[in-house]
Structure formats: structure tokens, C-alpha cells
Amino acid sequence: MNKVVSGPRAALEGIKDGMTLMLGGFGLCGIPENTIAELVDLEVKDLTCISNNAGVDDFGLGLLLQKRQIRKMISSYVGENDLFERLMLSGELEVDLIPQGSLAERCRAGGAGIPAFFTPAGYGTEVAEGKEVRIFNGKPHILESALTADFAIVKAWKGDHFGNLVYKGTARNFNPMMAMAGKITIAEVEELVEPGELDPNFIHTPGIFVNRIFQGEKFEKRIEQRTVRQRG
Amino acid sequence: MNKVVSGPRAALEGIKDGMTLMLGGFGLCGIPENTIAELVDLEVKDLTCISNNAGVDDFGLGLLLQKRQIRKMISSYVGENDLFERLMLSGELEVDLIPQGSLAERCRAGGAGIPAFFTPAGYGTEVAEGKEVRIFNGKPHILESALTADFAIVKAWKGDHFGNLVYKGTARNFNPMMAMAGKITIAEVEELVEPGELDPNFIHTPGIFVNRIFQGEKFEKRIEQRTVRQRG
């Protein structure tokens, strides 16, 4: 059950133009930096990327947008990326904006074998167009469908060779659900540890969801909004 | 945000005949022993109990069955309890048997504001009677609805006064989903610790789901099937 691969190149073995990818992270927090860099190098294109955000102009998924490798984005918030806005308004980039909670739940559903579920989010808005509406407990809900991906690419704090993962702080975000929803799930970790080092009571993503794992060479972990208070 | 109460009596404040309860545990593993004992003492009756199992004749929910305090059970497997089988076959006890995975997911849905979801489990069986069927990806699924309860009663390993909980081993089972689905959620823990002692990265049930918490006086933690191998 040794799922360790040598690095992002080996982890992405089998990737093709036109595939659908899920990429974990919230803003630039908890994104799979090393694998994104490799996607740029591999020059795969026509990608559909499912990710809460689209990075910033010069980091995260912004790097793939710069190279026009993405055909379609499925996201909830893309406000930090000017290029994205330009590409979307000009029609170069297809965009499906969906509520953040529905995005998270749709990924989980994809991994959990639940093809569809009802949620109140988006009822009465653009998001509900073409979707079934049903009243539960007097409140209208819309039917949302599961999301899956050819590759799910997640970033964790630590992992072992079974693929068990733990995340740190708010870098967890979408990573655990996306890890569940990939036909092939790649995990890049800050630290690869020996089996048994992770307490089995405190595994966030059990290894069954992960196919390939590697320790990232370096993590820039860029901060978007550095907010601080002064000491004293 | 101090949710600590003095014990099971205070935790059950407001309980009434005819209420619906969820009780965590799988078999006798991870059941809220102290609160069950208190339910017996309080002599509340006509209860609807949602619990994966129904205990054994003289422990767990079996104690409430002995006193005929339960009107209806919603469970997935009740094979360890002879009294249960007798009460059910004689019609004294109303029983709704549902697939274990659907039970877990229906509790989670109840806590997560998802009124209904599709699952393949039970299609074509008694469980599907009267339920909507829909094909997804060529496979028939049935629509299952959320479950909630007046009181959800869970058992955890450790907890703090915010209601944050961690579970040990396979004693986790249904407890986290049920904790989400109670109008009032009671947690009995083996050890009440100071806020900050639990690592925020490794909380299984965030305190927002818990209303009342106490440290159980004693835990018998009975074993149903003691299977061992010999040393050497």
C-alpha cells in the first residue's frame, strides 16, 4: 500500500488535455503549489478546474490562467484575480459560479456516492435556473448534483505512505472533500512521515481516498492579506 | 460559552414523554451510558429512539426496552437483543429498520440543513417502498430524508467547556453526525479538559453542535464479543 511517488511529474502521470481537475485551497491558503507549477510545465490545456478560488494574477491557479490552460472554471469567488475577470467578461473563459457551501457539498457528494441533494442555497437566484425546486418544511430548496474529477489535487500538512493526511489550521478547507471526489487523487504534503506516526484517531483524510502522495519540494505559502496588530 | 452541566439530570432538563432521541454508539461501543441510566430513572416514556442498535437485553438501550419506555426504534441492526425481537414481532414496539449508511447520512443531513438526498442503498427492497426513485448514471437511486431529534445524546472521549469533542477508536461511529442533528445535543465525556487543551486541528465535533456537556461518573464500557488470540 505504498502510494509514494517521486514528485509532481510522477503524480500527474496520465493527465491529458481537456480533463477535469479539482484543486484544494481557499484563496492561496492550502493550495497544491508544487503540482500547479508542474501543470504549467506540462502545458496541458483545455482544463476544467473546480476550485473555490482562481488564485491571484501571479500565483496559484492564476499561473494556469496566464498560460490560457484553463477552458472552464467552477468556483465560488474569484474576486482576487483581475485577469480572470477580464477573460470571463471577454468570453475567453467559461465560468460556472456556484455558492461556496454547495460547492463543498457537491464535492463531498461526488466522493460519497450521493448523486444529488437538496439545499436552500441559491433558491430564487440565477444559480437556481434550470434546477428542480422542491419545498421542505415550508422552505424552497433546489436540487444540486455531485461533482467528480479526473484528478483531485490536494495539499496537506503531513501524510504517510498509505495516503493518510492531516491538515493544519484553515488550510484544510476544500481539501478533504476534493480528496474524496477524484478518480485519481494526488496529495502533496509538507512532510511525509512513517506509517504509524500519525495518530489513527486524528486522521483528516483516510488513505483510501488518496492514490498518489509526495512531499513538496518547497512551499511558498503566500499570504494574501497580511493583517496584524502592533505589540504592546 | 460554558456549556458544562452538573450531570445527566441537568443535561436532560426539558425532556418529555413522546420525544425523539438520537443516541450514539455502535453495538455497546461509544454509547452514552450515564445518560441512558438517567433516562431509566426519569421514567420518560413513549420515546422514539434513533440509534444504530438497540443495546443488549441488560445494557444500553435494552434497559429502556425492559421498562417499555420506547414506543418506536429507528435502527439498522438489532440482532443482539432478544427482548427487542419479541416486542417487535408481537407488535408492542414500532420499528423502522433502515440501511446503516442511510441512517448515518440521514443524521448528518439533518444536522447540515440538507432535507433530502439520493442514495442507491435499498433500491428494489422493502426500504424503497413509497420512496421516489430516480436514475443517475444509469443506476436507480432512492430519495431519503433528513433525520433530526429533540435530544441528541452522544458519548465522547474528551471534551471542553465549549463543547468541543474528540472520540477514541471506533467509539466515534454515529456520535459526530448525531451531535449535529439534535435540537439540544448532550455530550457525556470520559474526561472534561480545560479550553485550549484539545488541539484545534484535531477536534472531531466542534462545540457549535453541542449544548450541554458533563463528565460521566463511571463508564462500564461493556464488550459484546471478546475475541482474542493467545500470546506467543
Place this chain on the structure above:
Amino acid sequence: MLSKEQIAQRIAQELRDGYYVNLGIGIPTLVANYIPEGIEVEFQSENGILGMGPFPFDGDEDADLINAGKQTITARAGAAFFDSATSFAMIRGQHVQLTVLGAMEVADNGDIANWKIPGRMVKGMGGAMDLVASADNIIVAMMHTNKEGESKLLKTCTLPITGVQCVKRVVTNLAVLDITENGFKLIERAPGISVEEIVKATEGRLVVEGDIPEMKFA
């Protein structure tokens, strides 16, 4: 006329002991600075933290610890981190008692628009649609009028809406208003602001009954 800080301060008076609260970006964030004495509340941020603390001291920033506005934050003792599905389970499952968020427009039936200006601004709804569709208690914090002086409290939203009939209360730089069957109901005036000024600045139906008190600040 209230400053942004005063709007936040007035909204903070709505906090009750034991509340879990989700604060949106902008004015709502400032509410955390005015928690009334003697009560304890917990702040939830939808990217995955309960028990959000103040900004870190300079030099203590952690890239792995941010709020939904992507700002570096700290965690209080007793905090918990969780994934996005669990976070929205809290929100959708109505475990959060109060949601405060900004808006571009609010209609007098409680509709809210705060995510999109067609052909111009496409940032996305983020968690706003889940929040407004789920929360029992939604307060909007915003200016009463836009930069052109036009009312943001309307008969009908002109922008794509974020949610229908969901806002309960609006706190602006001019007034506190509740959403009722008959439209906005004036509850309080900002210090020094007359009822006439509020009527003039409100395009939607407005109910004014009896004497309208001025807001009080501790």
C-alpha cells in the same frame, strides 16, 4: 450620520450571550470590536474556524490561518478548525445564530443583492448565498445610499439577487429598519438624523409608526 464603526457598534448591540456569529467582509468585520461587556460570543468564519481571535502580532502571521476575507488571524483557546463541508453544515443547519453581511441593495420584502453587477463585476457569491438562504437571523450592514446618492433600500432589487426574503434587519448610516410584511419599518434613527431624511433616502415602502427613538450608544 453614523460612521462605519458606529454601524458596527450598533449591530453589536444585537449580540446575545452564547451566540455563534458569522461576520461578512467590510463593515460586518468591525462588529467583533464592540462585543458588549458581560457576554460571550464565538465567531465562525466559513473557511473553517470557530473561535476566531484578533489579528496576530506583527511577525506572528501564519499563512495557514486566515479568515474568509483572506486576512491573517489568530485562534482563541477552545477554537476548532474544520473543512468547508462541515463549515456550511453549521451554516445551512442553522447552528449559527446571527449573520451580519454587507449588501449593494436590499428590497422591502427582504431580498438582498450583493454579489454581481452584470457586465462589470464578477467576483462570485462566495458563501453569501448559503448564508442568506440558511440563517434565521440576518442583519445587513450598509450605507443607506450609494455614491450617487441613490437609495439602496428599494422596492425591488435591480441587481441579480443573492437570496429571497431573507433579511430581517438593516442597519445603515441613517437608521435601523426591520423588514415587515408592509416593507421597511423604521425602528431607530441615527443621532441627529430626522425621519424626513430617512424617508427621502428610502425608495422602498417605509412604515413609520409613532415616535422613532434615536440610537443609543453606551
Place this chain on the structure above:
Amino acid sequence: MLSKEQIAQRIAQELRDGYYVNLGIGIPTLVANYIPEGIEVEFQSENGILGMGPFPFDGDEDADLINAGKQTITARAGAAFFDSATSFAMIRGQHVQLTVLGAMEVADNGDIANWKIPGRMVKGMGGAMDLVASADNIIVAMMHTNKEGESKLLKTCTLPITGVQCVKRVVTNLAVLDITENGFKLIERAPGISVEEIVKATEGRLVVEGDIPEMKFA
């Protein structure tokens, strides 16, 4: 005729390196004792563990560490515990490559009945309905006939079914059979058992093509 241990041993030959496997109660549990050399598999138990190890040494039992049969077990290095919703996410989401379970009846279209005898036995389906509805690869381990000598491989299940058209393969004390469009297809005979004996013990449609080899045990 195979013993229960031999049925388990034959099923173990279906294991492949890297498989995650869910074993039901009874004969299926024994499969764990016959993992072929040179391959690594992980056992999932639906009550919430991945990486199940052998029974504990006498005195090391832990009430908080059991399998779905409520037996005390151990956890291997690299194990993980999780809640029931996550456990069935693994199962329903087809992350488990092989499911082995017992049955009272199997029909020649792949229907299975293993949870209820009306008016007599009401134990409940536990996780069986989720498992059979979800798994891509389901092997049934059972005796070919019941105590009265009646076939358990039927045209149609007489008992309430657990799942429809889901079983892929059946391993009994007499034979290995696959479910095909034309009914049960005989794949292997137990050592010393003739095709005629299998035909006689099978009530459902049975396809016998060419020479049927005997099972091989290492």
C-alpha cells in the same frame, strides 16, 4: 466439499495488491487469514476503521476498538478511525474494491437476500444494503444448500431482498459461479465434486460450458 475455511481461502485468491476490502460477518471474516503472499490489502470495517489488524492478545482488548461484528480487534500501523458517515462515503463512493458477504439466498440475476425472514428473524440489514447497492465487485460466500438440503442458488429469491442484480460471483462449498445474463455460470468445481452434483444442488438457471476445472489451493 469445501470447509468454511476453504471457501474463505478460495475467495482470498480474488484479492489483488492494493485492494481495500470489506468483509462481512461469518465466513467472509475468515478471508483475512489467507491473504496471498506478496500482496498488500487493507480491511475496512463499516463501523469506522481502515487498517484492521488481528484480534488483540488476551488482556489487551479495548472496548473502544471493535469491528462491525462487535468483536474486539487491533489497528495496524497506518490505520485510521472515522465516523459512520465517512465510512459509508467510502462504501457508497466505490472506494472499496471488494466486498465479501454471506447470504441466505442468491438469485440467478444477482439479487441477494440476507437480512430478514418475515415473522421469524428481524435482525436488520445493518450495512448490507449499502454495501450491495454500492460495491462494484461483490462476492458471496455461503453454503450451496441450506440445512434442509434445499438450494440457496435460486431462480428468484423467496426472502425479502437486500439488493437487486448486484452479486458478481458466488463461492460455495461446491463451486465458484459467476452471475451472467444467462444465470449462474459454473467456473470451478470443489475438489472431488462433479458437475452433476452442482447441477442438482442449483435451482436457478445454470450455464455449464466445456470442461469445468477443479479449484486449486496453494
